[in-house]
Amino acid sequence: MTKELENNASLAVLIDADNANPLTIAGLLAEVAKLGIASVKRIYGDWTLPNLGAWKNVLLEHSIQPIQQFRYTTGKNATDSAMIIDAMDLLYTKTFSGFCLTSSDSDFTRLASRIRESGCKVFGFGEKKTPKPFVAACDRFIYTEVFIKKENDSTKPTLKPKPQKELQNDNNLLSLFNGAIEATSDEEGWAQLGTVGSYISKTANDFDPRTYGYFKLSGLVKAIGLYKIERKENSIYIQAH
Structure with missing residues (x-):
C-alpha cells in the first residue's frame, strides 16, 4: 500500500534524456515541488551524442546531475538499464517517500510497479504518446505537454482550451x-x-x-x-x- 506524502517528503527525480523534452523541465520541477522535496535529480543519457546538446543549460540552471551511459551496441538502450539500476539502489536505501520517473518509454513499467510494491509513491511524467501500461503503473501520471511555455514567457505554460x-x-x-x-x-x-x-x-x-x-x-x-x-x-x- 502506498502512503500519502507529506509536504517535506523526500523524492528522487530520474529523467530519461532520450525520451524527455528540455523545454518541459522547469514546469516539471515546479510540479515536483508541490509533491515534496527533490532530494535527488538525475538525468540519464549518452552525453557524447549531439542530439542531447540542448540539455546543457537546463541541467546547469536546475542543478540536475547528468549520468553518462555509453551505448554498447546499436538497437540496445543502455540508458534505460542504468536508470533502472540506480532507481533500485535508491529504493533500497529506504530514504525516499516517492520517485518521479520522467520518460515516454514503456520499459519503465515494471520499475514503477516494483517501487509501488515497496510502499513508495510513483509519479510518472511523459508525453501523451506514453504507452498506457506505464501510465497505469504509476500512482499518478502527468503529461508534460502542459509544461511547455510560450516563447519569451517565463510565467505560465501554453494551454489551448478545448471548446x-x-x-x-x-x-x-x-x-x-x-x-x-x-x-x-x-x-x-x-x-x-x-x-x-x-x-x-x-x-x-x-x-x-x-x-x-x-x-x-x-x-x-x-x-x-x-x-x-x-x-x-x-x-x-x-x-x-
Whole structure:
C-alpha cells in the first residue's frame, strides 16, 4: 500500500534524456515541488551524442546531475538499464517517500510497479504518446505537454482550451465527472468539487484539467456547461443537470 506524502517528503527525480523534452523541465520541477522535496535529480543519457546538446543549460540552471551511459551496441538502450539500476539502489536505501520517473518509454513499467510494491509513491511524467501500461503503473501520471511555455514567457505554460462542444462530446470525460458526482454527492445530488477531483484522480491517474486547456478543475467544469455550480461556505459544489 502506498502512503500519502507529506509536504517535506523526500523524492528522487530520474529523467530519461532520450525520451524527455528540455523545454518541459522547469514546469516539471515546479510540479515536483508541490509533491515534496527533490532530494535527488538525475538525468540519464549518452552525453557524447549531439542530439542531447540542448540539455546543457537546463541541467546547469536546475542543478540536475547528468549520468553518462555509453551505448554498447546499436538497437540496445543502455540508458534505460542504468536508470533502472540506480532507481533500485535508491529504493533500497529506504530514504525516499516517492520517485518521479520522467520518460515516454514503456520499459519503465515494471520499475514503477516494483517501487509501488515497496510502499513508495510513483509519479510518472511523459508525453501523451506514453504507452498506457506505464501510465497505469504509476500512482499518478502527468503529461508534460502542459509544461511547455510560450516563447519569451517565463510565467505560465501554453494551454489551448478545448471548446465546449468538444468537451461535451468527450464521453470518457463526462463519465469521469458523472461517476465521481454520483459516488460523492449528498442526498440532494450536490458534490463538493474538491472531493470530486480527488475521486477522479483515484479512478484515472492521468487526469489533469490542464490536458483540456484549463489550469483549474473549476474552470473545466464551467467550460463543460453541463453541471450546476454553487458556492457554499467557501467551497464549490456541483450537481448534474
